[in-house]
Amino acid sequence: MMSTPGLLSVFRRTALAFALVTGGMPASAQESTNQSTDQSADQSATQIAGNQAVGEVVLIPSRVIYPGETINLAALKKVTLIVGKHKPEAVATRAEELDGKVAKRTLLPGRYIPSIAIREAWLVEQGASVQVFFIAGGLTISATAVTLQPGAAGDLVKVRNIDSGKILSGTVMADGTIQVSAS
Incomplete structure (x- = not known):
């Protein structure tokens, strides 16, 4: 079967014109002004978009x-x-x-x-002087300590008690103090 170049060229131009008319606009710009005539096209565009982050x-x-x-x-x-x-x-x-x-x-x-x-931003910096609290029931013991590492609220950090030199682990509280527990 022999094809003529002129017929193939006409077919390509027709296909290109059809593609430009029907699908040339981006999906986000294809808003239907006549809702009754283009509902199926809107539904397929929504289905194609699916779970994608369109316009996020x-x-x-x-x-x-x-x-x-x-x-x-x-x-x-x-x-x-x-x-x-x-x-x-x-x-x-x-x-x-x-x-x-x-x-x-x-x-x-x-x-x-x-x-x-x-x-998170550090609430206590390494080498800073902080208040350390031990709370058990009605008993509260406080001391001054130096942090051995920086920490944000909720972080477990090591501190050195200034008076005894003991190293303790405690949780950084929102106010910048350290709460230790019995170990």
Whole structure:
């Protein structure tokens, strides 16, 4: 069977024109003005989108954030994900996940921020003088100690009692004190 070049060219032009008319616009721009005529097209676009993060807004660094630097919202910019772009699972992308946290490693502009690359700000710094409390029932014993490692609220840190020189482990409380328990 022999095909003529002119017929093939006409077929290609017709197919191209049809593709441009029916599917040339992005899915987000295909809003139907006549709902009764295009309901099936809207349903298929929704089914195609499925579980994708269509139009999801995420925060990424707008400049280099160095290790030990506190992350503030001024150093971040909002970006809307494109259709079909998936956000990785273990990244922080919302303001409440990032504001006030500290970078554990260099965060580059335009890149996602891995959850393991940020931490809570330290409530107690290494070498700081802190109050240590032992509470058992109605008994409360307090002492002054020096922290041997930094820690955020809820972290277990080691401290050295200034009077006795003993090393104790305790939990950092929200007010910056250390609570030890009987061991």
